[in-house]
Amino acid sequence: MSQTILTATDIKKGFDGEEVLKGISLEVRRGEVLAIIGPSGSGKSTLLRCIAQLESVDSGLISVCNDVLVQNGPDGRAVYSSPEQCRKIGLRLGLVFQNFNLFPHYSVLKNITDAPVRVLQKSREEAVAAARELLKKMGLSEKEDAYPYQLSGGQQQRVSIARALAMNPEILFFDEPTSALDPELTGEILRVMRQLAAEHMTMVVVTHEMQFAHDVADHVIFMDGGTVLENGTPDEIFSHTRNERTRAFLSRFTE
Amino acid sequence: MNYQVLLTEMFTATLMSLQIFLFTLIVSLPLGLLVALGRMSKLKIVNLPVRFYILIMRGTPLMLQLLFMFYALKPLFGIQLDRVLAAEVAFALNYAAYFAEIYRGGLEAIPKGQREAAKVLGYTKSQAFFHIVLPQVIKRITPPMGNEFITLVKDTSLAQVIGVVELLKVTSQWVSSAVDMTPLVIAGLFYLVMNGIVTRAFTVLENRLSYYQ
Numbered sequence: 001m002s003q004t005i006l007t008a009t010d011i012k013k014g015f016d017g018e019e020v021l022k023g024i025s026l027e028v029r030r031g032e033v034l035a036i037i038g039p040s041g042s043g044k045s046t047l048l049r050c051i052a053q054l055e056s057v058d059s060g061l062i063s064v065c066n067d068v069l070v071q072n073g074p075d076g077r078a079v080y081s082s083p084e085q086c087r088k089i090g091l092r093l094g095l096v097f098q099n100f101n102l103f104p105h106y107s108v109l110k111n112i113t114d115a116p117v118r119v120l121q122k123s124r125e126e127a128v129a130a131a132r133e134l135l136k137k138m139g140l141s142e143k144e145d146a147y148p149y150q151l152s153g154g155q156q157q158r159v160s161i162a163r164a165l166a167m168n169p170e171i172l173f174f175d176e177p178t179s180a181l182d183p184e185l186t187g188e189i190l191r192v193m194r195q196l197a198a199e200h201m202t203m204v205v206v207t208h209e210m211q212f213a214h215d216v217a218d219h220v221i222f223m224d225g226g227t228v229l230e231n232g233t234p235d236e237i238f239s240h241t242r243n244e245r246t247r248a249f250l251s252r253f254t255e
Numbered sequence: 256m257n258y259q260v261l262l263t264e265m266f267t268a269t270l271m272s273l274q275i276f277l278f279t280l281i282v283s284l285p286l287g288l289l290v291a292l293g294r295m296s297k298l299k300i301v302n303l304p305v306r307f308y309i310l311i312m313r314g315t316p317l318m319l320q321l322l323f324m325f326y327a328l329k330p331l332f333g334i335q336l337d338r339v340l341a342a343e344v345a346f347a348l349n350y351a352a353y354f355a356e357i358y359r360g361g362l363e364a365i366p367k368g369q370r371e372a373a374k375v376l377g378y379t380k381s382q383a384f385f386h387i388v389l390p391q392v393i394k395r396i397t398p399p400m401g402n403e404f405i406t407l408v409k410d411t412s413l414a415q416v417i418g419v420v421e422l423l424k425v426t427s428q429w430v431s432s433a434v435d436m437t438p439l440v441i442a443g444l445f446y447l448v449m450n451g452i453v454t455r456a457f458t459v460l461e462n463r464l465s466y467y468q
Contacts, residue, residue, distance in 0.1 A: 054371050091377045101372035104467050105390050115376035118386070149468040160372075167376060 011060035035213035094169030154185030287354025312352030
């Protein structure tokens with residue numbers, strides 16, 4: 001069994017008194033693909049955003065590669081590690097957004113090379129070579145001088161995946177990466193993600209693509225109302241669920 | 256009317272107008288950004304005084320502010336600025352308030368996903384601000400900034416109320432002493448030329464920033 005690289009235990013998070021995450025726990029092992037499914041508003045994206053440090057948790061423990069990002073203090077409320085530690089952990093995580101969030105004033109190549117150069121202090125030559133390699137993999141070699149507005153949604157999302165990969169993250173998070181795309185472009189992105197899975201990239205994917213979750217994920221979590229209702233293999237969740245709520249949710253996809 | 260003397264005096268006075276124009280920009284462009292950030296701060300102790308400052312600057316006549324800066328600092332604080340410096344400080348403080356509101360509009364128009372993407376990629380807050388957010392803000396605020404620059408060229412003429420010898424002051428002296436309207440026409444042309452250059456500069460800037468959307 002390979003090592004656990006992400007642990008989240010009993011994560012709680014509220015917005016203005018309303019609890020959005022009501023004690024979520026999960027584990028991800030190296031090379032594994034975890035799919036998080038569930039209805040809109042179930043807290044899936046909030047969970048990802050908490051782990052990616054875009055939101056702060058109210059209580060719970062998160063650790064990455066055995067480094068603690070946040071844990072409960074004596075009063076049971078979350079205490080974050082030092083800013084240096086949080087930053088170090090953040091650099092091990094990549095995040096692909098639903099609406100890409102490419103930098104519009106940078107060319108495709110600059111979008112991918114800027115962070116490695118500015119943040120990781122790589123040489124420009126090294127960063128450019130790595131970016132070209134990634135663009136080739138994404139089938140976008142001829143687009144390196146284009147600007148984001150000149151690209152289709154699917155191309156933009158592939159650039160944003162390349163941008164995340166250029167930082168060599170240990171884990172790559174996807175927050176509904178295909179929800180802003182039409183079915184044809186969705187296929188493009190799912191192909192790229194399948195390829196990454198085949199290369200044993202560790203991924204946590206919040207998605208409404210049930211077929212993808214079924215085929216590619218090693219584990220699936222079904223969330224509803226801020227809790228994990230089920231956690232199992234795709235087969236357990238999709239074919240043999242005993243949970244009424246899961247079955248009701250999934251039936252809408254199989255009809 | 257001795258046109259050579261007239262033109263020489265008008266050119267000299269124009270240099271004074273330009274000096275006020277440039278000083279105001281050099282101070283108020285960065286100051287306005289700080290004011291905008293203060294205005295957007297979630298801390299009441301920061302944003303309330305800043306809002307009050309903006310209210311005063313935009314809510315009272317610029318001419319009053321010029322008079323205040325020259326005549327009122329002495330009785331209040333024992334500070335006497337010379338005429339030109341008083342004018343420059345008054346202009347800079349006033350324009351910083353307007354620039355701040357323009358910056359704020361630009362800053363609030365940048366989707367928060369841009370900062371989030373930068374954060375996840377490991378940019379520090381200041382890297383994200385200066386390399387990701389600010390360039391996009393500058394593109395968005397170029398047209399309203401052009402308006403303000405043009406207004407400032409003309410507003411420099413207000414400095415004459417505290418005795419600064421700028422272009423329109425010299426012009427009106429010539430007009431009243433010689434009973435000849437020609438200097439008014441010439442002054443109008445001077446302002447037009449200055450604003451023609453400002454307009455051209457902004458067109459060039461907008462074109463240079465049009466490589467992305």
